[in-house]
Amino acid sequence: MSGSNPQLITARSDTTEKISRQCLQLPPACPAGGFYLPIQALSRAATGLLSLHPDIPAPTLTVPNTPFIETLQSLLGPEFVKTGQTTSTWSNDQRGNYSGEALAVVFPADTNQVSALVKLCRQHRIAIVPQGGNTSLCGASVPLAESEMPQLVINLSRMNRIREVDAVNYTMTVEAGCTLGNIRDIALHHNRLFPLSLSAIDSRCEIGGNLSTNAGGANVLRYGNTRELVLGLEVVLPDGRIWNGLRSLRKDNTGYDMKHLFIGAEGTLGIITAAVIKLYPLPLARTTAIVALNSPATAVSLLSHLRATCGDRINAFEIVSRTCLDLVLKHYPDCFEPFNQKHQWLIITELGDIVDAPLNKILNDAILSFPEGVIEYQISKNNLQAEHWWNLRKNISDAQKLEGKSIKHDIAVPVSRVPQLIEQSDAALQQAFPGIRIVAFGHIGDGNIHYNASMPDAVANAELFANSESVNRIVYDIVHQLSGTISAEHGLGQLKRDEIRRYKAPLELALMKQIKDTFDPLGLMNPGKVL
Numbered sequence: 411m412s413g414s415n416p417q418l419i420t421a422r423s424d425t426t427e428k429i430s431r432q433c434l435q436l437p438p439a440c441p442a443g444g445f446y447l448p449i450q451a452l453s454r455a456a457t458g459l460l461s462l463h464p465d466i467p468a469p470t471l472t473v474p475n476t477p478f479i480e481t482l483q484s485l486l487g488p489e490f491v492k493t494g495q496t497t498s499t500w501s502n503d504q505r506g507n508y509s510g511e512a513l514a515v516v517f518p519a520d521t522n523q524v525s526a527l528v529k530l531c532r533q534h535r536i537a538i539v540p541q542g543g544n545t546s547l548c549g550a551s552v553p554l555a556e557s558e559m560p561q562l563v564i565n566l567s568r569m570n571r572i573r574e575v576d577a578v579n580y581t582m583t584v585e586a587g588c589t590l591g592n593i594r595d596i597a598l599h600h601n602r603l604f605p606l607s608l609s610a611i612d613s614r615c616e617i618g619g620n621l622s623t624n625a626g627g628a629n630v631l632r633y634g635n636t637r638e639l640v641l642g643l644e645v646v647l648p649d650g651r652i653w654n655g656l657r658s659l660r661k662d663n664t665g666y667d668m669k670h671l672f673i674g675a676e677g678t679l680g681i682i683t684a685a686v687i688k689l690y691p692l693p694l695a696r697t698t699a700i701v702a703l704n705s706p707a708t709a710v711s712l713l714s715h716l717r718a719t720c721g722d723r724i725n726a727f728e729i730v731s732r733t734c735l736d737l738v739l740k741h742y743p744d745c746f747e748p749f750n751q752k753h754q755w756l757i758i759t760e761l762g763d764i765v766d767a768p769l770n771k772i773l774n775d776a777i778l779s780f781p782e783g784v785i786e787y788q789i790s791k792n793n794l795q796a797e798h799w800w801n802l803r804k805n806i807s808d809a810q811k812l813e814g815k816s817i818k819h820d821i822a823v824p825v826s827r828v829p830q831l832i833e834q835s836d837a838a839l840q841q842a843f844p845g846i847r848i849v850a851f852g853h854i855g856d857g858n859i860h861y862n863a864s865m866p867d868a869v870a871n872a873e874l875f876a877n878s879e880s881v882n883r884i885v886y887d888i889v890h891q892l893s894g895t896i897s898a899e900h901g902l903g904q905l906k907r908d909e910i911r912r913y914k915a916p917l918e919l920a921l922m923k924q925i926k927d928t929f930d931p932l933g934l935m936n937p938g939k940v941l
């Protein structure tokens with residue numbers, strides 16, 4: 411907006427709107443001074459109009475200046491309202507798969523400002539896209555490319571205060587925009603652990619986003635998903651009212667537990683502004699093992715054996731296939747083969763204890779007493795070695811990206827059925843698409859596999875992508891037959907919104923819709939995502 415003549419833009423916008431409404435045979439502007447037009451339609455009409463008036467420079471804005479934007483600016487301060495091309499950072503997803511057009515991106519400083527913004531959107535019938543670190547892997551955090559309503563991105567990053575640390579109660583009250591990395595650091599400073607851990611920490615994911623996606627990660631096996639790490643929430647509802655549910659109680663049996671509706675809702679029921687999260691004692695001892703074995707079936711049996719012998723000390727239990735390792739070794743020269751021989755399947759597992767227990771011995775004894783199927787293994791001698799093994803796992807996603815595009819599936823089945831999932835999907839895909847390359851890895855301890863498909867050759871890969879729907883159908887049908895889920899931890903967003911209708915029971919979908927309509931009858935909260 412800066413440097414433009416506001417009057418000219420306003421006048422041009424008015425004319426543009428009138429002409430575009432006539433051309434597109436749309437109803438007149440809404441009485442509140444807002445607009446009902448899809449922004450794409452408006453910008454297309456604007457381009458047409460301006461070609462008739464060569465003296466008027468081409469528009470740099472794809473949205474008209476409106477009293478709405480001015481109200482946003484006076485509410486938050488102009489520097490916290492981005493419009494036009496400056497919104498692109500927040501309108502595109504980090505994988506480059508989704509891109510939408512935002513009327514504006516705004517950065518509120520506190521809960522009252524969020525409430526005022528939501529009330530304003532409701533008054534003008536503007537859709538709201540809540541946003542944290544914008545690391546969503548399913549297009550949940552960016553505006554839609556085609557939208558019935560103009561869309562406002564409300565980014566929570568400025569709301570990054572730690573409101574309270576209660577080390578005795580093992581809780582922390584945090585605002586939605588606190589990064590996960592910062593929360594973990596503050597907990598550490600108080601000699602406590604906040605156990606949620608995902609690679610998106612480096613991309614500055616935020617607790618509001620973690621809560622809204624019910625994020626998983628590497629430590630779910632021991633500590634649970636984000637849902638299990640929360641005691642209370644503060645939420646701005648779709649009508650602007652503020653629900654203060656910031657309780658730090660371990661027990662509260664007073665009816666429906668409202669917070670769980672907002673956790674995992676991907677911003678479709680309200681905007682989470684703060685949370686009371688659980689802290690844990692800091693583990694003093696930690697050890698890692700890397701285990702070569704012959705199949706996922708052996709991996710699942712080993713996990714079962716470790717649970718029986720090591721109890722709840724298992725922090726993580728991750729599987730890496732040969733294909734994954736080859737890609738990492740190809741693209742990361744610092745990474746090297748962990749054993750002298752190449753193996754088809756590796757497990758990387760970590761034990762932790764709050765007392766200084768002899769974990770190396772405990773883990774060694776446990777693996778030694780495992781009946782059969784382990785080919786060889788190592789227990790970490792130092793942190794550096796453990797870190798190298800974990801980097802083999804952490805670098806898989808980026809190594810795949812460097813190799814080219816792949817069709818990704820974030821799926822889960824009961825842990826005991828993971829071997830069937832991998833065997834059946836591999837066989838069915840090989841039959842349908844001979845030569846297909848499967849990259850299977852992830853949180854096998856939670857039954858959650860990242861199962862990605864591509865062709866090594868670029869032309870064949872493009873053909874495979876043209877058949878994405880058939881690939882998805884094969885994988886998701888097998889997941890469904892095994893009583894699994896087509897989204898284990900990333901959510902539905904735009905990516906799986908249509909797909910879920912095929913696999914969730916109609917009654918469950920109808921109940922979800924009823925909940926949505928109760929909270930958000932105008933459908934303003936993150937439309938086009940989830941439902």
Ligand SMILES: Cc1cc2nc3c(=O)[nH]c(=O)nc-3n(C[C@H](O)[C@H](O)[C@H](O)COP(=O)(O)OP(=O)(O)OC[C@H]3O[C@@H](n4cnc5c(N)ncnc54)[C@H](O)[C@@H]3O)c2cc1C
Pocket residue numbers: 504539540541542543544545546547550551566586607608609610613614615616617618619620621622623624625626627628675676677678680681682683807899900936939
């Ligand atoms: C490299 C990488 C690794 C990843 N690894 C994992 C992993 O191991 N496990 C996992 O679960 N995910 C993983 N993800 C996905 C992603 O990081 C998570 O979904 C994360 O929780 C999103 O947090 P965010 O702050 O970036 O939220 P965003 O991406 O900004 O938003 C995600 C969703 O939450 C909504 N939202 C955001 N903030 C709020 C709020 N305050 N109130 C209401 N709704 C809100 C958005 O509208 C959107 O629907 C990974 C992503 C990357 C890029």
